[in-house]
Amino acid sequence: MSIETVDLTHVYMPGTERAVVAVDRVSLRIDDGETVGIMGPTGSGKSTLIQHFNGLLRPTSGRVLIDGEDLWPREKDGPRTADLHKVRRKVGLIFQFPEHQLFEESVYDDIAFGPRNLGLPEEEVRRRVTVALRMVGVPEDEAEALGRRSPFSLSGGQMRRVAIAGVLAMRPATLVLDEPTAGLDPRGRLELLETLSRLHRRWGLTLVVVSHNMEDLAALVDRVIILDQGRLILDGPTREVFRDPESLRRLGLDAPPVVALMHALAARGAQVDVSRLSPREAAEEIDQWIRAGRPRRAGSGREGDAGLVHV
Amino acid sequence: MSMFRDITIGQYLSGSSVVHRLDPRTKITIVGVFMVVLFAATDAAAYATLTAFTVLAVHLARVPARMLLRGLRPVLILLVLTFTLQLFLTPGRTMFTLGPLVASWEGLRMGLFMVARLLLLLVMASLLTLTTSPVSLTDGLESILAPFRVVGLPAHELAMMMTIALRFIPTLMEEADKIMKAQMARGADFESRSLSRRIRSLVPLLVPLFVSAFRRADELATAMEARCYRGGRHRTRLNRLRATALDAAAAALTGFMAAVVIGLRWWPG
Ligand SMILES: Nc1ncnc2c1ncn2[C@@H]1O[C@H](COP(=O)(O)OP(=O)(O)OP(=O)(O)O)[C@@H](O)[C@H]1O
Numbered sequence: 001m002s003i004e005t006v007d008l009t010h011v012y013m014p015g016t017e018r019a020v021v022a023v024d025r026v027s028l029r030i031d032d033g034e035t036v037g038i039m040g041p042t043g044s045g046k047s048t049l050i051q052h053f054n055g056l057l058r059p060t061s062g063r064v065l066i067d068g069e070d071l072w073p074r075e076k077d078g079p080r081t082a083d084l085h086k087v088r089r090k091v092g093l094i095f096q097f098p099e100h101q102l103f104e105e106s107v108y109d110d111i112a113f114g115p116r117n118l119g120l121p122e123e124e125v126r127r128r129v130t131v132a133l134r135m136v137g138v139p140e141d142e143a144e145a146l147g148r149r150s151p152f153s154l155s156g157g158q159m160r161r162v163a164i165a166g167v168l169a170m171r172p173a174t175l176v177l178d179e180p181t182a183g184l185d186p187r188g189r190l191e192l193l194e195t196l197s198r199l200h201r202r203w204g205l206t207l208v209v210v211s212h213n214m215e216d217l218a219a220l221v222d223r224v225i226i227l228d229q230g231r232l233i234l235d236g237p238t239r240e241v242f243r244d245p246e247s248l249r250r251l252g253l254d255a256p257p258v259v260a261l262m263h264a265l266a267a268r269g270a271q272v273d274v275s276r277l278s279p280r281e282a283a284e285e286i287d288q289w290i291r292a293g294r295p296r297r298a299g300s301g302r303e304g305d306a307g308l309v310h311v
Numbered sequence: 312m313s314m315f316r317d318i319t320i321g322q323y324l325s326g327s328s329v330v331h332r333l334d335p336r337t338k339i340t341i342v343g344v345f346m347v348v349l350f351a352a353t354d355a356a357a358y359a360t361l362t363a364f365t366v367l368a369v370h371l372a373r374v375p376a377r378m379l380l381r382g383l384r385p386v387l388i389l390l391v392l393t394f395t396l397q398l399f400l401t402p403g404r405t406m407f408t409l410g411p412l413v414a415s416w417e418g419l420r421m422g423l424f425m426v427a428r429l430l431l432l433l434v435m436a437s438l439l440t441l442t443t444s445p446v447s448l449t450d451g452l453e454s455i456l457a458p459f460r461v462v463g464l465p466a467h468e469l470a471m472m473m474t475i476a477l478r479f480i481p482t483l484m485e486e487a488d489k490i491m492k493a494q495m496a497r498g499a500d501f502e503s504r505s506l507s508r509r510i511r512s513l514v515p516l517l518v519p520l521f522v523s524a525f526r527r528a529d530e531l532a533t534a535m536e537a538r539c540y541r542g543g544r545h546r547t548r549l550n551r552l553r554a555t556a557l558d559a560a561a562a563a564l565t566g567f568m569a570a571v572v573i574g575l576r577w578w579p580g
């Protein structure tokens with residue numbers, strides 16, 4: 001499925017003195033199977049933008065097209081409830097700190113909330129809960145016991161998993177997450193990143209991830225969109241976007257440490273490919289450079305030389 | 312969908328209008344007097360006086376009227392309900408009938424007055440918090456309550472509690488908005504026509520809201536203790552409250568308004 005926005009603008013409290021243009025004429029298209037990161041400084045409109053992807057917010061002007069279909073086709077009319085429900089099933093939205101939305105007495109019931117709202121028979125609900133728990137990395141033999149526990153008795157990381165499972169149980173084709181790793185400890189964060197990446201690889205979900213954390217994005221997404229003051233100012237492959245730490249810094253964003261390291265090396269005259277994103281890639285690159293024992297000639301690298309520094 | 316954000320009671324809009332500059336004690340007293348007088352008002356002339364007073368206050372405060380009106384939107388249902396009940400349940404001369412229901416002229420009058428009363432009350436209460444910073448609101452309340460300390464009233468604590476409660480109304484509204492959206496993303500239906508479904512749909516909203524309110528209360532208490540808050544005793548203030556000529560003028564105006572309304576009621580004529 002695809003998500004497309006055309007000149008999407010969202011103004012909060014329009015017509016008052018406190019009107020805020022949170023999203024300003026943003027046009028983008030996210031296709032089936034993509035992994036897309038959205039970044040930008042605080043208040044740049046990231047959360048506002050993604051709430052249009054499943055019809056929670058109505059654009060002040062511009063269009064939102066899901067699978068080519070206009071979500072708000074008529075000018076003045078109220079929302080087309082049936083269509084909105086359909087869209088919310090296709091696009092699962094996970095807000096920041098999703099664990100704050102847990103409310104049922106048991107983990108099972110909380111995950112079952114969505115499927116039950118769809119009016120599914122209890123047998124199908126049960127199946128979906130089990131699969132959703134498996135998708136977030138809970139093995140089948142533990143699912144039973146976990147399902148009986150109160151969500152409020154879990155650790156922060158576990159709660160977040162359960163909350164994500166609650167959205168996955170709706171069987172969305174696209175998962176949109178707002179700051180998914182915020183507030184987790186390092187281990188919880190790594191586990192969640194692994195889970196999310198598996199959701200894409202193994203279950204084929206399209207991922208849209210809002211994050212301040214460049215490392216998270218480097219690990220998760222192939223494409224990055226940057227917003228600043230509500231405007232889309234950059235949209236490109238992750239490697240390309242991170243290749244220019246200087247312009248990122250101007251936006252108050254920081255390149256991932258690995259990228260910073262490669263740039264620092266390059267600045268000292270080392271001829272390394274600065275578009276390496278993960279620690280492992282970087283290690284390989286540095287290893288090769290050292291083994292070569294001499295400056296490698298620019299342009300002799302691999303992968304189409306996309307990110308070579310020409311010293 | 313974000314109707315929760317429109318509520319203006321409890322928000323503060325900084326400014327430098329004459330109303331902003333009034334002593335908080337004056338403002339609190341004026342709102343108190345206004346409320347009492349409001350309940351003494353029984354005829355159109357009295358309501359006209361009160362409305363004029365309110366409009367003048369809003370104008371002087373330079374608060375955008377649009378914002379105040381938006382703040383009234385969430386209570387619209389309440390207003391319509393009040394009006395309808397008054398219209399049909401007040402006995403009197405028949406205006407029209409609707410099946411078994413009889414609308415009376417007296418009901419129309421009562422309904423209109425009731426709605427006007429609620430509206431004026433809401434606008435004045437909003438205006439108080441919109442033009443008074445939380446700090447001066449606490450100071451004002453505390454200073455007004457201070458004389459009652461001799462009978463054991465914890466004036467400082469009460470004022471602090473009221474201010475914190477006011478301060479957290481907008482935060483809770485934002486939170487409610489967010490939780491509602493999150494549950495809607497899971498297919499929750501907050502717009503169902505069936506009453507029982509509607510009531511049941513509140514559970515996924517209210518449980519997380521209470522949990523978060525308690526969490527916030529806990530955080531706040533810790534943060535206050537960490538900064539050695541120990542209640543009213545030994546506390547000193549940065550800005551002492553001081554009444555000025557402006558306060559005298561406002562008080563005089565309020566007194567005049569109250570005299571007119573009360574005079575209208577008890578003056579035979
Ligand atoms: N419900 C709302 N009502 C009014 N203004 C809002 C509302 N939500 C957001 N805003 C304003 O809109 C702008 C964009 O906010 P948004 O939350 O989309 O930014 P963000 O990029 O998600 O920021 P952050 O990184 O802090 O989460 C901000 O100026 C914010 O103050």
Ligand SMILES: [Mg+2]
Binds near residue numbers: 048178
């Ligand atoms: Mg945000």
